[in-house]
Every structure is written in C-alpha cells, then in structure tokens.
Amino acid sequence: MEYKNIVFQKEDKVAVLTISRPKALNALNSETLKELDLVIDEIANDDEIYAVILTGEGKAFVAGADISEMKDLDVISGRKFGQLGNRVFRKLESLEKPVIAAVNGFALGGGCELSMACDIRIASSKAKFGQPEVGLGITPGFGGTQRLPRLVGLGMAKELIYTAKIIKADEALRIGLVNKVVEPEELLAEARALANIIAGQAPIAVSLCKAAINKGMQLDIDSAIAYEAEIFGECFSTEDQKNGMTAFIEKTEKCFKNK
Template sequence: MEFKNIIFEKEDNIALVTINRPKALNALNSETLKDLEAVIEMLEKDSEIYAVILKGSGDKAFVAGADISEMKDLNEEQGREFGRLGNKVFRRLEKLNKPTIAAISGFALGGGCELAMACDIRIASEKARFGQPEAGLGITPGFGGTQRLARLIGAGRAKELIYTGEMIKADEAYRIGLVNKIVALEALLDEAKAMAKKIAENAPIAVKLCKDAIDRGLQVDIDSAIEIEAEDFGKCFSTEDQKEGMSAFLEKREKQFKNR
C-alpha cells in the first residue's frame, strides 16, 4: 500500500514509518493523519512486525507540529473535529499491540511532541528540540499534549512548558524524562534500529503483554494493576515461546521464538 505523506518500509521484523512532508517540516495535516491511521491499521494486522520505528523525513524536523495553514480558518466545531482526529490516531498508535520507538532528529513541536509522546520510547538526536507552543498561537495543545506531557514529566513542569510555550533542547528533555536517550544525529537511525532489533529478539507475545500490563496498570490503583500483571503473566504460560525460552535457558542454547 502506498501513502501520499508517509513512507512505509519493512526490514525483517521491524517497521520503519517516515512522516514525509519535508517542505512543511513534516507538519501534520488531516491527510497525513489519515495516512498514519491507515499505517497503524496495517501494523495491527501484521503479525510479522515485532517493533516499529517512527521518524520524520530529513534532519531538520521529526514533526514541526500540526499544519497551521490548515488550522488557521477553522471554526469551533471544525477545530474540535480536527483535534478529535489527531487524538483518535495518536491513541490508536499508543495502544498498538507492538512497541514503538520515536527517532527524533530535529524539531518535535506541538503535534510533533504529542506524536513522540504517543510512542513507547523516544530517542533524540543532540539537535532535537521539544515544545508545546500552542498558547502562543491562541490555542491549546490538541492532540493529547495536556495529558501525556503531565503524565510523563509531572504536572508542574508540564504546565510551565505549556503555559510559556518554551522550547527545550534535547539534554533538558532527557533530564526531565521526556526522552529515553540522546545520540549524535548521524547515529540516530542506527540506534533506533539497534533498540528495535533487541526488542524483536525477545518473545513477541511476552513483549506485547508487557506493554499491556504497563499501560493498563497505569490507569488503575496498584492492587488492580497487580491483578492485570498476574493475568498477563499467566497468559505467557499458554505460549510455545515461553516453553522455548525457558528450555533454551536451561539447555544453554540460542532461543528460537516463533510468536506462538
């Protein structure tokens, strides 16, 4: 399947998804969001994909934000619907049943920062810049920024960044927990692929259930979360991969997982 604003590639069990609007610094318009939703639907159905890397085209930007030229003349209802579209797509990405890594080369502002936060792991180049500048445009963050940023870095720091519209560098993003790792720009994609490969070498069903336990557990109290973990832990013992992983460990041989 081909997309107008997204490039989809597959390397073994790893998917590489590139937002491809370099002249607009990969800004997200409705068309691109719908392309992304179609890609996510494809990924949901592909049992041979064990990890996903999301990046922007070129080195200047991961995604510079939502497309201001499209938003400028929206009325209240149209604005609400545009926000709902972005939130629906990003939530579907967040709930994707395989791990996602955002490889952030340059600007990740507004919708770009929100897109990165919808991924499980964020690797940034040393040239990356982050921010939620929406208040300076007369709007609020609309694709989950008011919710995910506070959950990732705490309400006080999130409010400061959102209220001021301050743009921060990669080292500050790392310090406050917004990104997992910083690497040189030229090493960014290799680092993301190396991490994706390491993830893909583990039992895919177990990784999927780890993600499920973490994400669902964060939404409930600790006692309920422990029950979720026990439920997912138990499910692993119905898989061939659990038998293979433990047998390989005891027999001191290389494991051969089959996603079953």
C-alpha cells in the same frame, strides 16, 4: 499500500515509518493523520513486524499540526480535527508492538505529542521539543495536556505548556521526556539497534508487558497488580514461553515464533 506523506519500510522484523512532508517540516494535516491511521492498521495486522521506528524526513521530526489547515477552523471543525489526531495517536499508543520515536529535529506541538504517544524516545542532539500552542491562541489538542504531565510531572508540564517554551534535547533528557540523546548521524542506527534487541525477545510477552504498563498506569496499585498476574498467567499458554524456558534450561538457542 502506497502513501503520499508517509514512507513505510520493513527491515527484517522492524517497520520504519518516516513522516515525509519535508517542505512543510512534516506538519500533520488531516491527510497525513489519516495515512498514519491506515499504516498503523497495516502494522497491527502484520505478524512479521515485532517493533516500529517512527521518524521524520529532513530537519524536522514533526514541526506541529498544520497551521495553514487549522487557521480558519470553527468550533465544530476544530473539535473534529482534535478528535482525529487524538484517535490516531491513541491507536499508535495502544498498538501491541513497541514504537520507538527517533526524533531527528523539531518535535513541536503535534510533533511532541506524536513522540509522546510512542513507547520510547531517542533524540538527536539537534532535536527540539515543546508545546507552543498557547502562543497561537489554542491549547495542545492531540494529548499534550495529558501525556506530558504523565512523563515529566505536573509542575514541569504546566511550565512548558503555559510558557510555550521550546527546549533542547539535553533538557528533554534531564526532565525525562526522552530516553537518550545521540549525535544526528547515530540516531537511526541507535533506534534500529534498540528495535532489533526488542524484536529478538518473545513478541507476545513484549506485547503483554506494554499492555500491563499502559493499563496499569491508569489503575490503582492493587488493581494493576491483579491485572499483571492475569497476563503473567496468559504467557503460559504460548509456545514462546515453552521454547524460551526450555532453551534456558537446556542452554540452547531461543527461537520465538510469535505463538
């Protein structure tokens, strides 16, 4: 399928999504959010994709939600826009396949929120992060008030959101918002290398690990451990488990088939 604002590429077992509205610093309008919704479905239904990289074209990852679209919204349409963004980001977060955000530049507002809906964030040294919505008279609307505290802690999240502060990549690394910072020319290669390592593991097991982590973080520890035991057991119904353990014992090469 062809997309207007997203470039979708497949490289072996890795999908690369590039938000492509460079003249608008890749700002998220309704059209782009709906395209992202569709491409997530396309990836979910492709058994040959094991990992995903999400990045932006030009000097921004995503500079935010599109202010020119939001400016004249009323209460009802504003709520619907927030619901659209939240639904799409939640779908991305719940995608069975791991998603790596390769944050190449500005990740502000909706852009920061989009990166937080990914599993892992690798940032260019030129990247900048923030939730500057209160400076525009609004709150974060695509999950920022919920995911940021879960990643960096309550106090730090409140400081960033209340002050509309924009931070550099090294500060994002220090507070735990990103996993790694690399030079701009190394960013995509670093993301691809990580994606390829992930894609070389048993894909069903990786998917179940993602489910266990995401769901377990919302449960009490006893319920979370019980859920982990359930999905651990599920692994033993897969060909990949048998192939992986046989290869380990017999010292042969692993061959995972996503079955």
